[in-house]
Amino acid sequence: MTEPLDPIAHGGGLCEAIARHGGAPSEWLDLSTGISPFTLPVPEVPDTVWRRLPESAEVRRVGDLAMRYYGGSVRPLAVPGTQAAIQLLPLLRPDAERVAIVSPTYGEYEQSFRRSGIKIERVATLDAAAPNRAPVVVLANPNNPDGRETVRDDVFGFIRSHRDRLVVIDEAFADLRQDLSMVGAAGMEPNLVVMRSFGKFFGLAGLRLGFVFASPAVLGVLADRLGPWAVSGPALAIAGHSFGRKDLVSELRDKIDRAHGQTRSALNMAGVRIVGDTPLFFYCDVGNGERIRDALAAHHVLVRSFDHTPEMVRIGLVPDELSAVRLRETLRLVHARPQ
The missing domain is CATH 3.40.640.10 (Type I PLP-dependent aspartate aminotransferase-like (Major domain))
Structure with a gap:
């Protein structure tokens, strides 16, 4: 029987970030996952579905x-x-x-x-x-x-x-x-x-x-x-x-595409080097991922860093233009590309 393995730290640990850096959940910009910042509208689930x-x-x-x-x-x-x-x-x-x-x-x-x-x-x-x-x-x-x-x-x-x-x-x-x-x-x-x-x-x-x-x-x-x-x-x-x-799926695709463009623009304007991306996140070289992650968290912006590539962070999509500005300015403030 193998020994239990240490759990992997994933994105989305907002409660842990709040415990360390303070603030209410509504004050945080959580970009630590690759989950869409938009939710497809869901129907009311009938009571019978819950009971049966x-x-x-x-x-x-x-x-x-x-x-x-x-x-x-x-x-x-x-x-x-x-x-x-x-x-x-x-x-x-x-x-x-x-x-x-x-x-x-x-x-x-x-x-x-x-x-x-x-x-x-x-x-x-x-x-x-x-x-x-x-x-x-x-x-x-x-x-x-x-x-x-x-x-x-x-x-x-x-x-x-x-x-x-x-x-x-x-x-x-x-x-x-x-x-x-x-x-x-x-x-x-x-x-x-x-x-x-x-x-x-x-x-x-x-x-x-x-x-x-x-x-x-x-x-x-x-x-x-x-x-x-x-x-x-x-x-x-x-x-x-x-x-x-299909109509709601099409709207969701359009929202994600727009958010992807807003996020890319914010990263480019902040001088962050984008190494890779998918429609739902960006993979960025910031020199020291852990330091930048912690510096952003101090301003209540949450991103993901990695042990296997310590210079990198993963940044999810911003939900709107105001959040894009916040990401851009916070990255500029913490010097995401330190010399």
Whole structure:
């Protein structure tokens, strides 16, 4: 049995930041996550949905809606956040002694495999995973935290060339980059697992909902371990509503696009060097990420720094022009690019 691992520090720790730097939540500009600053309007959930256990027919209905929305070829498995599926990935290849993870990336993949005693091999690119022959390969596309992208043809070629290896693709930030998505191939390629996060694009991370696209055999393993009623009735109801409202989805895309431009402009005007980005966050070289993170926090602006790349911070999207000005001026004040 492996020893418990230290938890990873993620973005979104606003309560901890307040405990250290003071202020009320309303006084903070929290840019520490890659979650949309806008929430798709949700419907009123009927009382019966709260009282009753989720019906299997409703689970299938929402799965079908998710398949069409994401462009899949098979009905996905709804999970209580993709983190729940990440915890179970070692079960899919119980014989694996090694896993190749395109790094740096979302740290919970490494944690999950380490808990099962599986050796981690960090590789810089998907191509670099080819010669090491690890039975499992993990790629986030677009990648978190640096926004790196791997074109779909390259991903598809790797999957076809390595059919004996399980390839896990995390598409948590692909809602606005559908040209990268491998969802359509999942289910037809038995060695492919694609995970989609519902909460990031829709601004509903607190709902804890995600979808896994894979072969029936893989989904069966995950569903068996998750057990019945893994996803709540209210989460299913809100997802079903969201997938069906193309008008609201289009408005949300426009808001995110506008916020992305405002955030980029603020960073450029503050002299911050942008190294990478996705539609929902920026990855920036500020010289000393921890120092800048703490200096911004003293002014109640929260961003994310990283141990693996200490010069970097990740900055989420501002919700409006006033917040963009605040970010710009605060960055200027703390000298985000110290000489």
